[in-house]
Amino acid sequence: MLRRRVSRRNHPLIIASPAAAVLLFLELFSVTSDYRFWIYGAAFLLLGALGGIATGLQLRAPDALELMRRDLRPPIVFLRSFQEDHRVIHESPTGDREGGEYVTNTQRKASHEDTLAHRLRGVGPFVAVGQPGEPLATLGAARVYLADHEWKGTVESMVHRAGAVVLQPEFSSGTLWEVELVIRAVDLRRLLLVVPNPAVRPLRFTRVRQLIAERFGVTLPPIDTCPPCDAFYFDATKRPIPLRLDGNASQAAKPFVDHLLALGESGRGRT
């Protein structure tokens, strides 16, 4: 299977659908003078416009290889499971629920990629491998779309050139291979380890902590003493330093950026 963006063919449809919706509403405006209709219509148009802006940003998302050609600083490589791109946080428990009263279950994106991209772009081009077959690039890291036979080689080459690596360890074979690659090729001081927040996902944090201890030989704080955090970076003594990535986007990940800037060229390009 070819890991490539298939968006080009879908572009006319993506643009035509909101345009058709706007035209339909303008046509409906002509049959009523009721002010409520104008209010609802304006709200609908506003939502459509916001959706259009998001689509526009996705259409304009740079290709990772092109970005690395233009920006010669060492890249910041984001390694994660593709499922993380689409994982959402539901307000309520999910499942087939029978009876009782219906409770709205709003959802929001779980990934911290936007926050990381916001901060890390200042240090180097923030790049990741894109999920094969996605019609539009996810916003955050610039994506490179690769065929099955070439992704490992390309990722290896990017990681060797990287100024830093953001790793979100999972248990799929692809992500475990990436974990091994990071162990071989990356100085621990240049690694940002994105983990499930122990205060929110204690069970998964425990498994990830065990994985990190086995593969990296580094012990993250145990669940009962670990403060709420979304990531760890490491100092020269391999001591994990917890980091929050939610909340204020402009401040999140700043300690890691400062830490990288202080490192300079030290420890880069390990094989």
Next chain:
Amino acid sequence: MSTPAGFVDGMRRRARRAYRRSSIIQIVLATGLVAYGFYFPSFCGDCDEHPLLGWLLAGGMVIGGIAWIVGVIRGVLKRRTPSGDPLNLQLHACGDPAAVASELEQEFAGQTFRPKRVYVGGHWLCFEHKTQVTVRRIDALVWAYVERVRHKLNGVTPMGTTNQLIVWSRDGRGAAIPLKRKAADEALKTLQAAAPWIFAGYSEALKESWNNDRDDFIALVDEARRQNGRLAPQGDPH
């Protein structure tokens, strides 16, 4: 299918009665909608200015009303068959319906079934209210808590709070059992006594673990059960 008379029969009778009442109400409403659509053009104020829109609305109401009536009648016919009976559907989800019915009879022997009351035995949980029929095997439950539902008019004006006991099974099926606050709290305690290994109470960590790490969540419940232990209280019971 022959089921022993008594508790299960009482539950079945109540459910059928509730469905019958609901079907009659729906047919009356749907007939009203058809009639309203049929006469709509004659009293529509704007229809002279926008005849097309008027006819579309009237046609939509008539067609929608007829579709509603057809849907209700099909539902009634389906529920009359053994495989479509609402109680049988619940029993079937727990195993062989006849065997489950027999177990329920044994478990709640000597008790008369009453609606709006949750029955928690050693192995089974039963509830019926209006058209809701809930039967769960307690062995299969992994998480229970009381949910407070805050009602708001147009999403703004507070309109009071209701309570429901929520139980989740290992297969991802949930049941919301509407009860009074005190009854819901008591039911949760009874359930916890019957199955001390389940998670009782609600917290953000439990919710996220259930939504994202369900296998680990269930494994923890199984482990607690193997050790015949009680899981540590998790957050607020609500």
